[in-house]
Amino acid sequence: MVSIDIEGADVDFPVFDAKTRSLKKAVLGRAGGAIGTDSKVPVIEALRDINVSLRKGERVALVGHNGAGKSTLLRLMSGIYEPIRGRARVVGKVAPVFDLAVGMDPEISGLENILIRGLFLGMTRKQMEAKVDDIAAFTELGDYLSMPLRTYSTGMRVRLALGVVTSIDPEILLLDEGIGAVDAEFLAKARNRLHELVERSGILVFASHSDEFLADLCDTAIWMDRGTIREHGPLRDVLAHYKGRDVLAEIDAR
Amino acid sequence: MTAGDDRAQDSTSERAALVDAAGPRSWRRAFNDLGQGWKQRPLWGYLGWQDIKQRYRRSVLGPLWISISMGVIATAMGILYGALFGEDITTFLPYVATGLLIWNFVSGCILEGSEVFIANEGLIRFLPAPLSLHVYRLVWRQTLFFLHNLVIWGILMIVFPQPLSWTVLLAIPAFVVLVLNGAWIAVLSGIIATRFRDIPPIIASLTQLLFFMTPIVWSYERFRSNPLATYVEINPVLHYVEIIRQPLLGLPIAWHHWYVVGAITVVGCAAALVCMRNYRSRVAYWV
Numbered sequence: 001m002v003s004i005d006i007e008g009a010d011v012d013f014p015v016f017d018a019k020t021r022s023l024k025k026a027v028l029g030r031a032g033g034a035i036g037t038d039s040k041v042p043v044i045e046a047l048r049d050i051n052v053s054l055r056k057g058e059r060v061a062l063v064g065h066n067g068a069g070k071s072t073l074l075r076l077m078s079g080i081y082e083p084i085r086g087r088a089r090v091v092g093k094v095a096p097v098f099d100l101a102v103g104m105d106p107e108i109s110g111l112e113n114i115l116i117r118g119l120f121l122g123m124t125r126k127q128m129e130a131k132v133d134d135i136a137a138f139t140e141l142g143d144y145l146s147m148p149l150r151t152y153s154t155g156m157r158v159r160l161a162l163g164v165v166t167s168i169d170p171e172i173l174l175l176d177e178g179i180g181a182v183d184a185e186f187l188a189k190a191r192n193r194l195h196e197l198v199e200r201s202g203i204l205v206f207a208s209h210s211d212e213f214l215a216d217l218c219d220t221a222i223w224m225d226r227g228t229i230r231e232h233g234p235l236r237d238v239l240a241h242y243k244g245r246d247v248l249a250e251i252d253a254r
Numbered sequence: 255m256t257a258g259d260d261r262a263q264d265s266t267s268e269r270a271a272l273v274d275a276a277g278p279r280s281w282r283r284a285f286n287d288l289g290q291g292w293k294q295r296p297l298w299g300y301l302g303w304q305d306i307k308q309r310y311r312r313s314v315l316g317p318l319w320i321s322i323s324m325g326v327i328a329t330a331m332g333i334l335y336g337a338l339f340g341e342d343i344t345t346f347l348p349y350v351a352t353g354l355l356i357w358n359f360v361s362g363c364i365l366e367g368s369e370v371f372i373a374n375e376g377l378i379r380f381l382p383a384p385l386s387l388h389v390y391r392l393v394w395r396q397t398l399f400f401l402h403n404l405v406i407w408g409i410l411m412i413v414f415p416q417p418l419s420w421t422v423l424l425a426i427p428a429f430v431v432l433v434l435n436g437a438w439i440a441v442l443s444g445i446i447a448t449r450f451r452d453i454p455p456i457i458a459s460l461t462q463l464l465f466f467m468t469p470i471v472w473s474y475e476r477f478r479s480n481p482l483a484t485y486v487e488i489n490p491v492l493h494y495v496e497i498i499r500q501p502l503l504g505l506p507i508a509w510h511h512w513y514v515v516g517a518i519t520v521v522g523c524a525a526a527l528v529c530m531r532n533y534r535s536r537v538a539y540w541v
Binding site for chain 2: 016079080094108121
């Protein structure tokens with residue numbers, strides 16, 4: 001059963017500056033007693049007491065200001081970060097789409113990059129080989145796919161990354177915005193494909209500042225504020241409280 | 255799109271319980287990480303090959319350069335140190351080459367092991383994958399290097415035949431043990447080095463020292479009469495080199511090296527597992 005259950009989860013980031021992240025400090029600090037105040041590593045409390053339960057079929061928008069903890073929450077859900085306190089239980093094949101550039105090797109061809117990215121997303125080699133033609137058609141890169149990735153423009157790279165990501169069959173899809181330099185025509189196409197992908201996936205969590213995109217893909221929302229969940233409910237209500245006006249009505253009116 | 259028909263969800267959905275109910279510090283999760291990483295053999299197998307091909311991309315001879323450079327270094331060092339110590343070149347050259355072959359694997363695992371998570375920072379922070387994946391990739395890459403270098407040993411055995419016997423087969427289990435040790439040292443030093451960034455330079459200088467302390471370009475046999483010779487046995491790398499070098503050169507097998515290696519392997523694996531259990535979940539925060 002595809003599900004995400006997070007109970008009372010906290011995430012703290014230790015901030016090691018060049019000095020505290022050294023053995024010298026740890027050894028000398030212990031031997032010499034409390035000399036400096038820097039014996040304790042400062043932490044950033046990124047998430048505080050997060051309680052979320054998501055079930056199959058949920059389409060959740062993640063809204064909030066920069067630094068509110070949206071990306072950290074997504075990474076908690078993906079299993080990259082495990083909570084310091086509390087529990088996080090995620091059942092299902094997770095496909096995180098955070099940074100499209102990570103895991104892409106500029107020296108190898110587009111085709112090889114497609115394969116590697118697919119394997120990282122939990123596909124098998126056979127499954128990826130079956131999808132290559134589809135990805136090639138979608139990205140419109142043609143013969144370029146056999147060229148090394150470093151010869152690609154930024155937009156072409158985004159196409160490739162999107163092509164791979166939208167071709168997989170995730171049970172839990174975690175999208176962080178950052179789908180940047182793509183031309184408009186392609187974006188419209190990506191949107192259709194994103195729609196299909198969302199329909200295929202069991203749970204969607206989508207962090208974005210684009211109300212239109214959110215209205216398009218999601219039906220509920222979580223409002224993150226300073227590392228806590230401020231509100232979790234229907235998209236219309238949460239967006240209205242977050243923005244202070246009925247955003248969905250404006251979009252509908254257009 | 256016609257993804258409907260090939261919507262395969264078979265084996266891969268076992269990756270499911272990436273994050274489960276047990277606390278982050280549990281043996282089950284540590285072993286789960288190792289198991290899940292192992293299951294992703296196609297991925298790290300591919301990446302390991304890529305790493306090697308990468309290094310020699312656009313060169314005409316490609317990975318053959320690994321063998322060539324190894325051959326050149328081994329020959330030069332064999333001749334130089336053979337002359338310095340007055341050794342017979344027909345036995346000393348294979349001795350140096352075989353020692354270097356093993357040393358390259360050992361030092362590769364130690365040096366790259368301490369950087370294994372730091373170097374993969376981007377992947378660790380953006381793509382959920384078992385930590386052990388990076389370790390498997392590293393050890394696999396070093397194994398491929400080893401196999402390339404083994405060609406030089408093969409050539410030397412033809413040029414300077416050694417009294418090889420059935421014991422040459424012992425090199426296979428010995429190498430398996432070596433690989434296992436490469437893995438634990440990468441896990442252990444990798445996790446510690448991610449937290450304390452002084453560790454990689456310390457390890458780098460120690461490794462350099464170890465090279466000279468290990469009988470690779472000098473003969474342990476010749477040194478044995480010296481009362482200081484017992485101290486050489488303190489160097490753990492000596493034992494790893496010997497368990498592979500003796501069978502590969504047809505030398506008599508000294509079994510005590512196997513006992514020492516066995517003991518270190520057990521202790522090392524245990525230490526790596528404890529480290530994996532307690533700090534595995536912290537690595538993503540530390541990188």
